[in-house]
Amino acid sequence: MSPKISIQQVGKVFGEGSHRVEALKDVSLDIADNEFVTFVGASGCGKSTLLRIIGGLEYHTAGDVLVDDKPIMGPGADRAMVFQHYSLYPWLKVMENIKFSRRLKHGRENITSAEVEAASGRADALLSLMGLNAAANAWPNQLSGGMQQRVAIARALMGRPEILLMDEPFGALDAQTREVMHDLILHVHRLEKPTLAFVTHDVEEAIYLADRVVLMAPRPGRIDTIYQVPLPAEREQDMKHTPEFLRLKKEILARIRETSGMETDQDMLDQLNMQEAI
Amino acid sequence: MPSRPGARPRRPGMWAIRGPLSRRQYWLFAALGLLAPLGLWWIMSSGAAVDKVFLPGPVDVFNRLVKWYVEDDLLSDMSISVYRVTTGFLFSALIALPLALMIGTFRPVQAVLEPLTDFIRYMPAVAFIPLVMLWVGIEESSKISIIFIGTFFQMVLMMAEDVRRVPLAQIEAAQTMGARKGETINLVIFQAAKPALLDTLRVTMGWAWTYLVVAELVAANSGLGYSILKAQRFLQTDKIFVGIMLIGLIGLVMDQLFRLAHRKAFPWLHLRS
Numbered sequence: 001m002s003p004k005i006s007i008q009q010v011g012k013v014f015g016e017g018s019h020r021v022e023a024l025k026d027v028s029l030d031i032a033d034n035e036f037v038t039f040v041g042a043s044g045c046g047k048s049t050l051l052r053i054i055g056g057l058e059y060h061t062a063g064d065v066l067v068d069d070k071p072i073m074g075p076g077a078d079r080a081m082v083f084q085h086y087s088l089y090p091w092l093k094v095m096e097n098i099k100f101s102r103r104l105k106h107g108r109e110n111i112t113s114a115e116v117e118a119a120s121g122r123a124d125a126l127l128s129l130m131g132l133n134a135a136a137n138a139w140p141n142q143l144s145g146g147m148q149q150r151v152a153i154a155r156a157l158m159g160r161p162e163i164l165l166m167d168e169p170f171g172a173l174d175a176q177t178r179e180v181m182h183d184l185i186l187h188v189h190r191l192e193k194p195t196l197a198f199v200t201h202d203v204e205e206a207i208y209l210a211d212r213v214v215l216m217a218p219r220p221g222r223i224d225t226i227y228q229v230p231l232p233a234e235r236e237q238d239m240k241h242t243p244e245f246l247r248l249k250k251e252i253l254a255r256i257r258e259t260s261g262m263e264t265d266q267d268m269l270d271q272l273n274m275q276e277a278i
Numbered sequence: 279m280p281s282r283p284g285a286r287p288r289r290p291g292m293w294a295i296r297g298p299l300s301r302r303q304y305w306l307f308a309a310l311g312l313l314a315p316l317g318l319w320w321i322m323s324s325g326a327a328v329d330k331v332f333l334p335g336p337v338d339v340f341n342r343l344v345k346w347y348v349e350d351d352l353l354s355d356m357s358i359s360v361y362r363v364t365t366g367f368l369f370s371a372l373i374a375l376p377l378a379l380m381i382g383t384f385r386p387v388q389a390v391l392e393p394l395t396d397f398i399r400y401m402p403a404v405a406f407i408p409l410v411m412l413w414v415g416i417e418e419s420s421k422i423s424i425i426f427i428g429t430f431f432q433m434v435l436m437m438a439e440d441v442r443r444v445p446l447a448q449i450e451a452a453q454t455m456g457a458r459k460g461e462t463i464n465l466v467i468f469q470a471a472k473p474a475l476l477d478t479l480r481v482t483m484g485w486a487w488t489y490l491v492v493a494e495l496v497a498a499n500s501g502l503g504y505s506i507l508k509a510q511r512f513l514q515t516d517k518i519f520v521g522i523m524l525i526g527l528i529g530l531v532m533d534q535l536f537r538l539a540h541r542k543a544f545p546w547l548h549l550r551s
Contacts, residue, residue: 057450077456087447090546091469101455103465139546152451159455 002069003030004195005054005163011062012049012221022220023049024060029214029223036189036196038206039214040252042260046221047199047214048167054197055081055165067163077106080156081165085172087152088140094151095136099123101159119158126154129188146177153185157192164194168201179237182208186235203252207245208235215252217259224259227252334516339523342516346505359490359502360528362418366425366493367486371479374433381434382441382471383463392438399431404492416497424496428489433482440474441467473544480536487529 012024024046031037039047052058053065056075065072067079075081088097102119127136130150140148149169156164166185170178186209189196200206206213210229217224230244239245290297299307316336322328323335330338346352380387406427414420444467452466494503502521509517541548 055450055454057453075450075453075456077454079454081451081454083447083451085447086445087451089448089466089469091472091544100452100465104452104455104457104461106456106458139549141546142549155451156455165454 001033004033004035004068005029005031005197006066006069007031007050007054007063008066009063010050010053010060010065012046012053012058013061024053025220025222027063027221027223029226031195031197033195034189034193036198036209036211037214038198038200038210038212039216040200040203040206040256041216041224042218042256043201044218044221045216045259046218047216049221050216051081051165051167051197051199054163055079057081077101077104077159078161079163079165080159080161081167082149082152082156082169084168085145085148088148088155090140092140093136094132094138094140094143095123095127097140097151098126098154098158100155122160123158126157129191130154130184144177145173146181149173149181150184153188157188157194160192161194164196166196166198168199170205171201178202178205183235183237185209203249203256204240207231207248207252208240213248213252215255215259218261225255331513331515334519338516339519342514343520346517346520355500355502355505356524356528358500359494359525362421362493362501363425363483363486363490366422366489367429367483369422370426370430370433370482370486374430374437375475377434378437378441378475379463379468379471381438382444383467388438392435395431395434399435403428403489404495407492407496411496420496421493421498421501424493425486425489428492429482429486432485433478436478436482437471437475440478441471443474444470473540473547476536476540476543480533480540483532483536484529487525487532490525 007027007029010024010027014021014023041047049058053060056072127133132150135143135147170181207229213227214223215225231239292299320336323333381391410420410423414423448466448470449462452462491503491506494501498504502525506518506521
């Protein structure tokens with residue numbers, strides 16, 4: 001079976017001349033239909049850029065990105081994106097935010113009244129799925145950060161995207177809320193069956209959620225290692241304490257440190273300490 | 279610093295940095311701020327030290343207000359001035375809004391218009407009077423034109439900035455839901471910028487009023503600004519006072535109306551305190 005997303009020798013260069021930065025170089029990866037892939041790596045490794053390229057929000061300067069064997073041409077409703085924050089529409093109440101895509105032309109073309117009813121039912125279903133029933137008529141700025149991200153996810157799912165792209169969606173949430181969101185997104189993944197590409201800086205999150213963890217390295221941004229997560233498909237919070245989980249977490253963290261250039265920072269600190277000692 | 283056992287920090291007073299102020303205290307201080315200058319004015323003008331021609335007292339000013347209202351048709355002066363200011367202001371808002379949306383959304387439009395606008399806004403509006411008389415004539419439209427020139431260029435730049443401040447994530451979220459270019463502008467960028475745009479209108483409305491006197495330099499024979507200029511010729515200092523204060527008062531009322539509209543139109547920004 002051909003992959004859902006096929007990234008082939010993708011490169012991305014920002015700027016020109018002395019400002020030229022090679023954000024991505026020769027990145028190749030196939031993501032299967034309904035697969036859950038997470039991306040981790042030191043800052044500057046291009047993980048967010050890669051996600052934005054798949055979303056069509058950024059263009060690549062080399063290689064190809066194919067979805068269902070067709071090259072992507074800009075953003076589209078088949079690839080919905082969830083951002084870290086500030087993406088909800090503060091002038092729309094929660095339910096109206098979720099239904100936002102219904103206001104768009106492509107969502108209204110060639111649609112029967114039965115489909116309109118189904119869509120309305122879907123909005124209600126998503127509201128319950130995300131545990132937002134009580135908040136349907138609230139303004140987004142009345143909600144906590146975790147609730148706001150639930151709305152953002154529900155809104156992204158409304159148009160039944162085949163691919164869901166998430167760019168550090170839980171990065172601004174506290175640890176407890178984040179754990180709840182993890183199980184929620186896994187539930188969504190099982191239920192809605194989107195192909196999920198998820199960028200994070202939290203290694204534990206990356207392992208817990210994913211079928212595969214893609215570790216990227218900076219300067220130039222590239223794929224360093226791909227880890228198959230050795231956990232059963234059905235995840236539970238307790239698995240975070242199993243030896244194989246901890247081993248993988250340690251391994252990935254060590255590799256991120258190796259590729260990040262943080263060791264050179266450590267060298268510099270050591271030198272400073274030595275100078276002070278003298 | 280060590281302190282006695284059992285000591286507790288006290289509730290911060292109003293003079294603590296960013297300390298609390300109850301509603302009652304707020305209005306008390308506000309009244310003080312308004313009444314103190316009034317009292318000072320009264321005292322200074324009631325003595326023999328200052329000639330009435332230089333500083334008429336509050337009573338003189340009030341009497342003049344009544345006289346203006348009864349004998350000199352104050353209301354028509356006020357309404358013609360309000361008409362000039364609001365018309366000039368509305369014209370400028372109507373043209374500035376679509377331009378600002380384009381400047382804030384499309385970089386080429388920004389490149390073409392922003393430096394040009396920046397240049398023009400530093401030209402003194404007063405200096406355009408001879409040109410306006412030459413091009414537009416001395417009819418009502420000339421006064422409106424001056425107010426337009428005084429507000430439009432600032433307004434465009436401020437509104438463009440409002441549009442540019444719309445969070446990119448809101449725009450990109452719409453794009454990944456399948457929004458087309460026009461839909462993104464209408465359903466996201468414009469909607470998101472609306473509250474800031476109304477605030478900009480409120481602020482620039484104030485500037486429109488400051489250009490009223492200048493506008494009524496041009497062959498006017500009515501209006502508050504014109505009356506102030508005429509009063510100067512006859513050394514009617516009390517009338518000048520009335521005119522200035524009325525302009526201030528009308529400005530204040532309009533400002534409050536804008537704030538009210540903001541609360542009504544954008545309720546999510548005014549939840550609780």
